[in-house]
Structure formats: structure tokens, C-alpha cells
Amino acid sequence: MKKTKSIKNVLFLIAGLLFITAVQAQEIQRNRGPQVVSPEIAKDKSVTFRIHSADAKSVSVNGSWMGMGESLEMTKGDEGVWSAKTGVLEPSMYHYNFILDGVSVLDPTNPQAMRDGRRYASTLIIPGEGSEFVEVNDVPHGSLTKVWYDSPTLDLNRRMYVYTPPGYADSKEKYPVLYLLHGGGGDEDAWTSLGRANYILDNLIAAGKAKPMIVVMTNGNPDQTVAISDQKMKPAADAPAAGGPMTMGAMDFPNSIVKDVIPYIEKHYRVLTNKENRALAGLSMGALQTQLTGMNNPELFNYLGVFSIGLQMEFGDTTTDLIKAYDTNLDVLKRNGFKLFYIGVGKEDFVYEGVTLLRKKLDEHDFDYIYNETGGGHTWANWRTYLSDYAPRLFK
Amino acid sequence: MKKTKSIKNVLFLIAGLLFITAVQAQEIQRNRGPQVVSPEIAKDKSVTFRIHSADAKSVSVNGSWMGMGESLEMTKGDEGVWSAKTGVLEPSMYHYNFILDGVSVLDPTNPQAMRDGRRYASTLIIPGEGSEFVEVNDVPHGSLTKVWYDSPTLDLNRRMYVYTPPGYADSKEKYPVLYLLHGGGGDEDAWTSLGRANYILDNLIAAGKAKPMIVVMTNGNPDQTVAISDQKMKPAADAPAAGGPMTMGAMDFPNSIVKDVIPYIEKHYRVLTNKENRALAGLSMGALQTQLTGMNNPELFNYLGVFSIGLQMEFGDTTTDLIKAYDTNLDVLKRNGFKLFYIGVGKEDFVYEGVTLLRKKLDEHDFDYIYNETGGGHTWANWRTYLSDYAPRLFK
Numbered sequence A, B: 001m002k003k004t005k006s007i008k009n010v011l012f013l014i015a016g017l018l019f020i021t022a023v024q025a026q027e028i029q030r031n032r033g034p035q036v037v038s039p040e041i042a043k044d045k046s047v048t049f050r051i052h053s054a055d056a057k058s059v060s061v062n063g064s065w066m067g068m069g070e071s072l073e074m075t076k077g078d079e080g081v082w083s084a085k086t087g088v089l090e091p092s093m094y095h096y097n098f099i100l101d102g103v104s105v106l107d108p109t110n111p112q113a114m115r116d117g118r119r120y121a122s123t124l125i126i127p128g129e130g131s132e133f134v135e136v137n138d139v140p141h142g143s144l145t146k147v148w149y150d151s152p153t154l155d156l157n158r159r160m161y162v163y164t165p166p167g168y169a170d171s172k173e174k175y176p177v178l179y180l181l182h183g184g185g186g187d188e189d190a191w192t193s194l195g196r197a198n199y200i201l202d203n204l205i206a207a208g209k210a211k212p213m214i215v216v217m218t219n220g221n222p223d224q225t226v227a228i229s230d231q232k233m234k235p236a237a238d239a240p241a242a243g244g245p246m247t248m249g250a251m252d253f254p255n256s257i258v259k260d261v262i263p264y265i266e267k268h269y270r271v272l273t274n275k276e277n278r279a280l281a282g283l284s285m286g287a288l289q290t291q292l293t294g295m296n297n298p299e300l301f302n303y304l305g306v307f308s309i310g311l312q313m314e315f316g317d318t319t320t321d322l323i324k325a326y327d328t329n330l331d332v333l334k335r336n337g338f339k340l341f342y343i344g345v346g347k348e349d350f351v352y353e354g355v356t357l358l359r360k361k362l363d364e365h366d367f368d369y370i371y372n373e374t375g376g377g378h379t380w381a382n383w384r385t386y387l388s389d390y391a392p393r394l395f396k
Helices: A002-030 A196-206 A250-268 A285-296 A317-336 A351-362 A378-393 B002-030 B197-206 B251-269 B287-297 B318-336 B352-366 B379-393
Strands: A046-052 A058-063 A079-089 A091-100 A103-105 A113-116 A120-124 A145-149 A156-164 A177-181 A212-215 A280-283 A302-306 A340-346 A372-375 B045-053 B059-063 B081-088 B093-100 B103-105 B113-116 B119-125 B143-151 B156-164 B177-181 B214-217 B278-281 B302-307 B340-346 B370-374
Touching: A046 A091, A046 B251, A058 A079, A058 A280, A079 A372, A079 B352, A091 B093, A091 B119, A103 B103, A103 B278, A156 A196, A177 A250, A177 A285, A196 A212, A196 A378, A212 B143, A250 A285, A280 A378, A285 A302, A285 A317, A302 A378, A317 A351, A317 B045, A317 B113, A340 A351, A340 A378, A372 A378, B045 B093, B045 B302, B059 B081, B093 B379, B143 B251, B177 B287, B197 B379, B214 B251, B251 B287, B251 B352, B278 B287, B278 B379, B340 B352, B340 B379
Parallel strands: A177 A212, A177 A280, A280 A302, A302 A340, A340 A372, B177 B214, B177 B278, B278 B302, B302 B340, B340 B370
Antiparallel strands: A046 A079, A058 A091, A091 A103, A091 A120, A113 A120, A145 A156, A145 B143, A156 A212, B045 B081, B059 B093, B093 B103, B093 B119, B113 B119, B143 B156, B156 B214
């Protein structure tokens, strides 16, 4: 016993040594200056950001808690360490970048970051009520799987995420399914990396607020096999024209949900396969896909969640057509026993007018819905909130 | 039909519009300069890096294809765009950072990046023979799951990755299992994000080189529930002392593999549960854990892979004890029908001497092993190579 202990202690040292040796090379190259701590969250929930650069001409921080176009200048102190302190921040999940001589960069000392489309941002969770629901708390956690599935409709083998709730692997039970769609510029990674959907569900289920359910998060860009982070790089001559992610044709995707995704899930997972146990929700472009899929397939879903989009008149004929689908199928949905139409939108969102028109359309048909109007705009903070409000209302 | 087409075309436009609107705000803030393309891989496999900063005093690029301490200066051209062109690079997977006024930053226009411990680096795959085996090729892909499991040995509920091969979900077959351990400073993300283990296995299996197998990738830091990227941030006063990842106690982990991980996998997956169908491998710290686990449990594994570590004399008593375990159990392994001891090391690796001692120890016992000596040092390029050489030799 004593012997074991002493071996262990020596081994502790070894582990440390090994680590030091292995990364020393990097450290020497990258870290020539003083050690800095950033972000430093104070007890009062203000945050100090720091970065070391003896040579930078200007450094500022741009964060998701700020208004459009705002940033916080950092000032240069001893030994070339730049710093800035925020006011008190509300408990929430935020992302931010430093702007270093005009370049948007990660906080070099923060190990938490995420990809937003083609860019990376550092992340920051101010603990407290308002962020607990997105944290990795000490509760049972579901599994999150990257699954490749055949999509005959899009003629691709492609990737999606499947969240199975805690207990799935140990039970023989069948579960209801929420299909959850990302917005323009996003991909299959978005709802878990930016949206924290898996942790939100873990927390809701642990608190008894949501029923255990499977959540399926697809890639809504129908020409992508996989998120851009995992795509093959091509020599420049073969590369597609530079530009944003490929969202063209995004509206082919509703067909694929119906013909490819749902059948795959219902074949490979222990799920309940009727409309009482199917929900669909999406944000922005995904909320347009949600409306199209839901209205054109009134036999498939009893629950629709439309986050941050509505009947946008700027879309012309399409909106006219979508309105026709509403006029035709809202009554079908009612007769079918449809359960919940959920709308979430921020007061400052650029789609606000379209959402107002959508509500009018529903009112016209005397069609019940839940309307969650929050502050803010077209933001992940809102989408996380809508998911955490929507999921508890499902399958009850 | 015509109608559908025309709706589709309008919807194409909408998807584009939506995307533009949604990200415009970010673009305006972050992208005040000219559009740059970076990295640009030329047909001859040289690479041009570019970054826009009107104000930077100096910019260079530091990449994993360079020798220790080297970097490539970038020069400022028109409109504040800095650039540098490499020589011809061998097809491989690389990572790199720009050093912008002394700060290590991502390439802002490269959507591919990874976390290495507490830091992020941009990634770059030069296509060709030598990188095909790590690419996302058009082959069947296995599933990759983040699973939380109870570890009574470590008194934690914690996360690991499980790769199930293509076809697993559609078969009733039982599969062999490779347990794959990361090194110091790493965590459960490492073998898939830096190591591309899932894509390596996809490619080997598709080529008929490796048998379909399950690969289990744990977190070998026994005080972590989850990688640092997903840990709760704490207000500064509650935070642990600043420093590297917590590898202290890393050697408690072998017990947990045996008592917690293997039983969990054998309960929840369709796997073959004998030593003929269990393999273990690890790199650096994980290779020390591999040796300890394998030598102290000679009934468990028929295959051991020891990447980039050996009998390091600088570890004193521990190495003495490990040598005793070899002296005792190598003969037991032989009698048990042990199949493969695999050693990989780079000529320039700082552990090279220890690996030579390990080989001597095996020779002393007339114990067969496969020895793969490559160029380079303690690098992921080598570990990806060793995995791709080791996996095809398993379970045959």
C-alpha cells in the first residue's frame, strides 16, 4: 500500500515533467512576455481582459454584450500588457474578440472559443442565473454523436448531430424527437457549439422541466457534406470563388428533412414515430425552412418553433406562396390536433416586421401560438433562450 | 413543376439575402480592409499566407513544417496586406499561427483551426500522398460520439469519445476495440481534433487496410470531467492557480481504464470482450499509461502501441518499477499469446534514448516488437503516422 502511494507520487511528478517538456518548445516561441490572466471575471461580474503586445499600436475588445459597432479600447500598461475592464455584465454566455492593430483575434490566454461561420471568437460565460442553463453542470449528460447519413434527395453522404438524452443507452424506451435547424452562415456544428443545445437539454431534463428527447441537428446548406471546418482544402485554382458559406439552394433542404433525415433517425434510433412525438424548430434561415417544412407537411409535426423570422415581405413571391400554404394548411393542422406554434423574436431584430405579419396571419385563422418577445436582436443569446423556453413545452 | 422550380429559384435568392443580412453587422465591424485569400495553396504546393493590418509593426508565420524557433517573416504590400510564400511543402497536415506584433493569432480568413491544449492554431492540409489518409474523403464515415460515463475509480462523471465504424448502426456484428490515449497537455478532444483518428480509421477501413473496429478516446487527466474548452469558468477568486492543464495524478488513470472504461464500453457497445479483441495505444504520457496498464494487466490486451516514449531513466524509481513489471510480465504475455508490441518514435524526439532502452529490454526477453523509426520529433504528424501504421496490424 505504502509502496503504491510512493509510486503514485513519483508518477505525479513524471506526468508534470512530461507535460512541461512536451510543450516547452511552443511556450518558448509563443510566450516571450509576462504571463497574463484573461478573461478575469471579478466577483461583481465585471471582466478584465488582458493581452501582451509590446509592439501593437492599438488594441480593443469587441464583445457580444456591446451594441452594434461599439468596442472597448484597451490601454497599454507595464511590460506591454494591454487591459480593459468592462462594467458589470449580466450572467449569460458571450463571445468576443480582441482587435489587435485592426485584426480580429482570439484572446490568447482563453482556452474557450468557438467557430461562427468562417471565424473564431473567444467565449465567456458569466456565471449566475441567466447562464446556468447553458453551463456544463454536475447533472447527467446525454451523448452527442456526429453521424454520417445518406441523403438521396441531395445526392450526398453528409453529417449531422444526434443528441440522445441521459439514460438512452441504458433503457429500452422510445423517445420523441426534436429536429433543430441552424441559420444562414451556420452548419451542423452551430446548435451545439454556439447554441449549447446539448447542455441546455441536459439541464432542462435534469430539472424535470423538459421530457427526455432526442435532438437532431442537421446541416441546412444542401451542397455541403460537412461543416467548412472539416472540408477538404483545395489548391487555389480548383477552389470555388471566395465568399461566404454556400447557402444557395438552402430551400431544397426541407425535402431532405422529410425524405432522408426523418427516415434515417426513425430507422436507427429508438424513437416514437408519429406526429405527436415529432417537433421541428429553427432560427432565421432555419426558421424559414421550419415554416416551409411544417406547412407543406401538416401530417408530420405537432410542434413548430419559429425563432427570429416570419413572413418577410422583402422575399416577394415566396412569402406570397408561404402565405397561401398558411391559408390552406393552418386549418388542416388544427383538425389534425396540432399542439404548439412557438414564435420567438427580439424587439430589435431586423425581421421584427415579418414576425408581426406572421402573427397577424395566425390570428386571422384563429390559430393559437405562443409568442416570446425578448430584448435584443438576431443573436445566439436569444436563440439559446428560445430553445430553453420551447423544449419544455414539447411532447406533453 | 415549373412553379416549383421558380419558387426554388426565388428561395435561392432568399437564402443568400438572409445570410447577408445576418452577418453584415459582423462583417462591417471586423472587415474594414481589402479581402484577402489565405492560405492559398498553389499547384506546386507552395503556400502563400496573407493578413490585412495597416497598423502592425511586424508579422510572421510560424508553422509545424518549420524547425524549432524558425519563422517566416511576412512583408507589407499594398493596402496593408502582409504576405509570405513558403517553399514547396510535402503533402501532410500542418498547423500554424501568425505572430502579429508578438501575439500568436489565427489566420483570420482560414475557417479551419484546432485547439492544442490551451491554444488555438490554424490548420492546413497540403493535398497529396501523405495527407490523403487524414482527409475527409468520399468514403463511408463512422460515427463519433461524446459519451459521459461514471468513473467510480476517479469519483467523476466524465467525457470520452467513442468512434463506431461505418456499418455499426446497421449490423448486429460485434467489434474489436482500440483504446487510444492522448499525451500531456491533451484531453479527450486531442485524438480526433489534432489526431484525426476518426478520419484515419474511415480511410483505412474503406481501403480494406484495417478491420472495422471501435476506437475509444478517453481523457487521461484524472481530475478532469471534460476538456478545458467545456469546463465551467469561475470568478477569479475561486479559480485554480494559473498554469498548464492539470496532468497531476495522470497515472491514476490506468486503474480507471481497467475498472471503469472497459466495463462501460463492453456493457454499452456490441464488442468482442476478450484480449484477442482489445488493443491499447497511447502517445507520450498516454504511452506511459499504455505501458503501465498493459504490463500490470497482462490478461487484458493482445496489442500495445507505444508512441513516443520508452523507459525514461530521468523518471527514476518509476522506470525501475516499470522495468520490474516488464521483467515479470513479458513472459506472461508471451505465454498468453500476446500478438503485437508496436513502438513508434522520431529520430529527433527527446525521448529517443528511453525508447532505445525499452527496445533493449524487449530484446533481452526475446520479445518481438515492431519498431517504426521516423523522422521528426514529438509531433502530431508522427502520431497520426503511427496510428495509421498500427491500426492495420490489429485483430488479424
